[in-house]
Amino acid sequence: MVISLMVFAHLKPVLGAESCSVNLPEGATVNHLLERLLAEYPALREWLPSLRVAVNCEYAALNTVLHEGDEVALIPPVSGG
Numbered sequence: 001m002v003i004s005l006m007v008f009a010h011l012k013p014v015l016g017a018e019s020c021s022v023n024l025p026e027g028a029t030v031n032h033l034l035e036r037l038l039a040e041y042p043a044l045r046e047w048l049p050s051l052r053v054a055v056n057c058e059y060a061a062l063n064t065v066l067h068e069g070d071e072v073a074l075i076p077p078v079s080g081g
Contacts, residue, residue, distance in 0.1 A: 001026055001068040003033070010076050014043045024066060030055065031062040033072060050077045 006019045015037075024033060030053050038044055052075040053060050066072065 001028070001066070003066055003069070004071045005033075005037075006071065006073045008073070008075055009078065011044070011047060011074055014041055014047070022072075028066050029062065030060050030064045030066065030072070033066065034062070037074075047076050051075065 002021050002023055004019065005015075005022050007015050008018070012018050022033065022036065024036065034048070034053070038048070053062075053064075054073040054075060055064055055066065055070055057071070057073075060072075
């Protein structure tokens with residue numbers, strides 16, 4: 001299955017783009033996606049403890065099952081004044 005991945009802020013340089021498509025096996029979870037991304041982009045590991053994940057505009061848990069065409073966003077911590 002193919003999902004759409006979007007990243008924001010500090011994660012753009014880590015992945016080298018603000019969006020891409022990722023092929024995953026049927027039944028894959030958010031955790032499977034993160035494991036796959038960590039294997040391809042080891043620098044992502046430093047952001048993992050504070051990273052939030054949204055699936056189709058809703059915050060998602062690691063055990064959330066992904067489906068064909070889902071849109072997943074990786075959201076790093078944001079600060080401002």
